[in-house]
Amino acid sequence: MELTSMGNCCALLKSIMGFATEEEHDGRLPKQKKVKVVFVLGGPGSGKGTLCAKIVEQFGYSHLSSGDLLRKEIKAGSEHGTMIQNMMNEGKLVPSDITVRLIQKAMQETDNDKFLLDGFPRDEENVRTFEKLTKIEPDFILFLDCPEEEMTKRLLSRNQGREDDNIETIKKRFRVFQESTLPLVNYYASKGKVRKVDAARPVEDVFESVKTIFSSANEQGA
Ligand code: AP5
Ligand code: MG
Numbered sequence: 001m002e003l004t005s006m007g008n009c010c011a012l013l014k015s016i017m018g019f020a021t022e023e024e025h026d027g028r029l030p031k032q033k034k035v036k037v038v039f040v041l042g043g044p045g046s047g048k049g050t051l052c053a054k055i056v057e058q059f060g061y062s063h064l065s066s067g068d069l070l071r072k073e074i075k076a077g078s079e080h081g082t083m084i085q086n087m088m089n090e091g092k093l094v095p096s097d098i099t100v101r102l103i104q105k106a107m108q109e110t111d112n113d114k115f116l117l118d119g120f121p122r123d124e125e126n127v128r129t130f131e132k133l134t135k136i137e138p139d140f141i142l143f144l145d146c147p148e149e150e151m152t153k154r155l156l157s158r159n160q161g162r163e164d165d166n167i168e169t170i171k172k173r174f175r176v177f178q179e180s181t182l183p184l185v186n187y188y189a190s191k192g193k194v195r196k197v198d199a200a201r202p203v204e205d206v207f208e209s210v211k212t213i214f215s216s217a218n219e220q221g222a
Contacts, residue, residue, distance in 0.1 A: 036114040037136050039121060041185055042144030044173040045151035046199045047206060048118045054207050055116055059214050062110045065118035069102040070094055088164055091172030093122050093180065096129040104133055123180040140217060141188045144199035148174055
């Protein structure tokens with residue numbers, strides 16, 4: 001898998017993300033605006049959404065969940081709504097170009113330069129499409145590590161009316177995570193980009209570990 005560098009991509013970022021440069025305002029050299037992106041990965045029910053809400057409060061990121069964006073599309077009755085609903089009910093991955101465009105649009109509409117991408121990327125195709133469209137590489141990957149037994153317990157007691165929170169679909173979601181997403185986590189780990197947290201503990205304990213990771217990333221200007 002080829003992962004490109006942020007490097008010299010100001011003009012590209014400007015066109016893709018819709019950011020203005022100083023050059024446009026006063027004719028001086030363009031000032032690079034670096035977009036920080038953290039991928040938040042973990043199995044179904046590992047606590048991605050729960051932890052992201054806490055990171056937003058404490059560290060000022062914007063939280064974009066690919067699952068939430070897809071559920072919004074279904075609710076809005078978009079042209080792909082039925083197909084997305086069917087794929088989610090089967091625990092399958094929705095085609096990358098749909099998911100990535102939703103994320104890209106949400107990033108463009110958000111007046112922030114720090115993003116938590118929750119549940120994204122899920123496979124190599126997600127990464128390739130995201131890089132092609134945005135040229136952005138993540139600062140690091142927060143990986144919430146949790147045993148399936150604990151995740152199953154959480155999902156079955158969530159009670160938020162999610163159609164994919166039934167034992168049959170949960171098993172399929174676990175399989176997709178094992179087969180498509182874990183290899184990606186391993187790939188990023190081999191690049192030294194993964195910050196792994198034991199997510200089987202109570203939320204506050206997990207968040208203590210997460211805070212240490214984000215504070216250290218802040219200090220390093222990552
Ligand atoms: P998505 O919505 O992302 O679902 P998921 O990955 O299965 O994860 P969940 O949202 O169910 O769990 P979570 O990790 O956010 O945990 P939460 O904080 O809610 O994706 C759904 C589907 O959309 C996919 O199957 C796929 O079809 C499609 N999709 C999404 N992204 C895609 C992509 N990139 N490409 C293609 N398709 C994509 O916590 C769960 C429960 O546990 C809550 O009740 C919470 O209160 C509780 N809890 C959390 N932490 C703890 C803790 N430490 N202790 C005790 N309880 C806890
Ligand atoms: Mg979630």
